[in-house]
Amino acid sequence: QQNRLLTQIEQLGLVNVIEQTIRPNVPKQGANYDFIIVGAGAAGCTLAARLSENPKWRVALIEAGGVENIAHHTPVLTGQLLQTASNWGYRTVPQRLACRGMHNNECSVPRGKGLGGTSSISNMIYNRGNRRDFDGWAAAGNEGWSYADVLPLFLRTENAQLKGLEHSPYHNHSGPLSVEYVRYRSDLARAFVDASAQAGHQRTDYNGESQLGVSYVQATTRNGRRHSAFSAYIRPVRDNRSNLDIFAFSRVTRVLIDETTKAAYGIEFNYMRKSYTFKAHKEVILSAGAFNSPQLLMLSGVGPEDNLKAIGVPLIQPLPVGRRLYDHMCHFGPTFVTNTTGQTLYPSRISVADIISFYLAGNPGTWLSSIGGVEALAFLKSPRSKLPADWPDIELVMVAGSLASDEGTALKLGANIRDDIYDALYRPLQLSQQDHFTLLVMQFHPKSIGRLWLRDRNPLHWPKIDPKYFIEPEDVEFILDGIKESIRISRMPALQAIGARLLDRRVPGCDEHEFASDDYWRCSIRTLSYTLHHQVATCRMGPEGDPTAVVSPQLRVHGMRKLRVVDTSIIPLPPTAHTNAAAYMIGEKGSDLIRADWSGK
Numbered sequence: 002q003q004n005r006l007l008t009q010i011e012q013l014g015l016v017n018v019i020e021q022t023i024r025p026n027v028p029k030q031g032a033n034y035d036f037i038i039v040g041a042g043a044a045g046c047t048l049a050a051r052l053s054e055n056p057k058w059r060v061a062l063i064e065a066g067g068v069e070n071i072a073h074h075t076p077v078l079t080g081q082l083l084q085t086a087s088n089w090g091y092r093t094v095p096q097r098l099a100c101r102g103m104h105n106n107e108c109s110v111p112r113g114k115g116l117g118g119t120s121s122i123s124n125m126i127y128n129r130g131n132r133r134d135f136d137g138w139a140a141a142g143n144e145g146w147s148y149a150d151v152l153p154l155f156l157r158t159e160n161a162q163l164k165g166l167e168h169s170p171y172h173n174h175s176g177p178l179s180v181e182y183v184r185y186r187s188d189l190a191r192a193f194v195d196a197s198a199q200a201g202h203q204r205t206d207y208n209g210e211s212q213l214g215v216s217y218v219q220a221t222t223r224n225g226r227r228h229s230a231f232s233a234y235i236r237p238v239r240d241n242r243s244n245l246d247i248f249a250f251s252r253v254t255r256v257l258i259d260e261t262t263k264a265a266y267g268i269e270f271n272y273m274r275k276s277y278t279f280k281a282h283k284e285v286i287l288s289a290g291a292f293n294s295p296q297l298l299m300l301s302g303v304g305p306e307d308n309l310k311a312i313g314v315p316l317i318q319p320l321p322v323g324r325r326l327y328d329h330m331c332h333f334g335p336t337f338v339t340n341t342t343g344q345t346l347y348p349s350r351i352s353v354a355d356i357i358s359f360y361l362a363g364n365p366g367t368w369l370s371s372i373g374g375v376e377a378l379a380f381l382k383s384p385r386s387k388l389p390a391d392w393p394d395i396e397l398v399m400v401a402g403s404l405a406s407d408e409g410t411a412l413k414l415g416a417n418i419r420d421d422i423y424d425a426l427y428r429p430l431q432l433s434q435q436d437h438f439t440l441l442v443m444q445f446h447p448k449s450i451g452r453l454w455l456r457d458r459n460p461l462h463w464p465k466i467d468p469k470y471f472i473e474p475e476d477v478e479f480i481l482d483g484i485k486e487s488i489r490i491s492r493m494p495a496l497q498a499i500g501a502r503l504l505d506r507r508v509p510g511c512d513e514h515e516f517a518s519d520d521y522w523r524c525s526i527r528t529l530s531y532t533l534h535h536q537v538a539t540c541r542m543g544p545e546g547d548p549t550a551v552v553s554p555q556l557r558v559h560g561m562r563k564l565r566v567v568d569t570s571i572i573p574l575p576p577t578a579h580t581n582a583a584a585y586m587i588g589e590k591g592s593d594l595i596r597a598d599w600s601g602k
């Protein structure tokens with residue numbers, strides 16, 4: 002018991018203790034607001050900041066977790082954050098065809114819990130998507146979501162400090178969210194970018210005119226520190242907006258809905274073990290993310306009839322909530338060793354001088370501003386692609402390290418990877434401290450479609466998450482193409498100059514295959530499966546009449562009144578991007594739609 006108490010105090014962090022003392026914000030039972038926003042993640046913070054610009058509107062932002070602390074602001078600690086209370090800690094149901102290197106074949110699917118949501122624990126890669134993604138949404142009947150419509154919203158969020166792109170029409174310099182190139186740069190990243198160019202992948206701005214090519218990572222950091230949704234959108238305004246009330250440690254359990262009119266009129270939530278209700282005059286908006294927004298809809302009677310009936314939740318509106326779940330699955334590798342020294346991220350390489358320089362002198366150029374070792378991205382076409390030439394299929398995520406980069410203390414646990422896998426592949430690197438880098442291969446447009454549903458009606462229980470990774474064999478083939486291209490890039494002069502060669506250790510369970518043969522890699526892909534956490538479509542957006550749609554292009558829940566979903570769960574198909582930038586864009590779009598509906602009323 003004592004240990005649990007200590008762990009809890011430790012996980013809360015000093016900041017939470019102080020916040021709860023000086024700014025407790027205890028809810029008042031039955032309080033009234035114009036808008037209630039559930040979830041202070043990337044989209045929720047954006048929406049709360051924008052709606053509360055109107056001093057006449059009273060806005061409540063309700064968040065299950067606490068406040069960010071110094072660990073969140075230190076990019077190199079990203080992996081460690083997954084071991085804290087800032088992560089909901091979800092796991093999938095055991096996967097038949099993926100995650101074979103994980104305990105019980107369960108993939109880890111973390112989500113951020115706290116003011117800032119997943120933007121406070123993410124890897125901070127800033128990446129918007131391909132113009133064809135958004136034009137496709139619009140062509141499917143989602144008017145107002147084409148690339149021409151959403152580009153100004155991406156720009157509105159951005160405060161870019163990207164050397165060389167000062168005059169690009171694809172970047173803005175006056176929005177709230179800081180975007181900069183990762184401030185720490187290793188020789189491994191330089192060699193990878195040069196080798197990619199030598200292999201024919203041009204240098205590009207992947208948020209600009211063309212995604213295809215290679216680039217150093219653009220990241221949501223400010224002077225080398227994490228710039229989360231909370232830091233960017235809420236912290237600068239919260240003390241001078243008396244119409245914005247923020248409630249941390251408040252876990253919403255249900256949306257209150259009038260069954261006759263199907264209008265949402267409030268929420269029920271728990272704060273410090275007590276149940277409260279708040280009323281909303283105008284709207285309740287779910288911004289609880291791709292797992293929790295569908296969960297809350299279903300707990301409130303909006304969802305698939307069979308699931309709700311089976312668990313005894315009275316049905317108010319039948320909708321395909323959670324019926325689709327897409328994600329971007331990757332392969333954690335290949336890993337290459339090199340002849341360099343001192344270039345790979347290992348904790349032992351972070352010196353006291355680095356720490357002092359980062360925290361006290363504000364120097365962003367140390368390992369501490371490395372976003373978990375991620376330094377460069379390459380957007381590629383696969384030879385098997387049936388998509389237009391300017392629409393990438395695969396991404397290589399260049400990491401100056403591997404699971405050994407924290408010596409097995411965080412990433413391995415965060416990904417639920419078994420010890421025998423770590424010991425066979427990464428422990429020798431950890432012990433020798435040999436320089437190496439990894440190219441994670443991610444597929445952008447998977448065909449595999451999963452599902453999310455409720456196991457019971459207890460709002461504090463996890464939903465069941467089954468992404469059905471690699472259920473479509475072609476998804477594996479795309480990743481195999483990416484692995485082959487990674488190996489080709491490693492043979493280019495810039496990487497050969499540093500002695501880059503495949504780590505020649507076998508993945509346990511794949512021994513029957515010849516090392517580095519296609520079948521070996523297929524086995525490795527199904528073993529070292531590693532999601533980059535881009536779950537979407539659980540509250541899919543689509544026009545009325547679309548049998549897969551949960552919300553309309555105005556983000557209103559179909560068939561309901563005064564209820565919207567504004568977060569990444571509405572994204573209809575996996576984008577050619579990581580999903581955090583889209584979450585901000587959706588928050589901006591949601592605020593425009595809501596303002597258009599209520600201004601003057």
Ligand SMILES: Cc1cc2nc3c(=O)[nH]c(=O)nc-3n(C[C@H](O)[C@H](O)[C@H](O)COP(=O)(O)OP(=O)(O)OC[C@H]3O[C@@H](n4cnc5c(N)ncnc54)[C@H](O)[C@@H]3O)c2cc1C
Nearest residue numbers: 040042044065118119124125126253290293569579580581
């Ligand atoms: C480890 C990790 C690394 C990632 N790295 C990147 C990256 O480098 N680049 C990138 O683009 N994307 C990345 N992503 C994905 C990206 O961060 C998310 O897609 C995006 O932030 C989601 O935004 P959101 O607003 O939809 O939801 P979230 O940011 O997840 O916000 C949802 C919020 O709702 C709260 N909430 C949920 N349920 C309740 C409830 N019942 N009551 C009250 N509050 C509730 C949550 O605590 C959370 O704060 C990463 C994700 C993870 C998990």
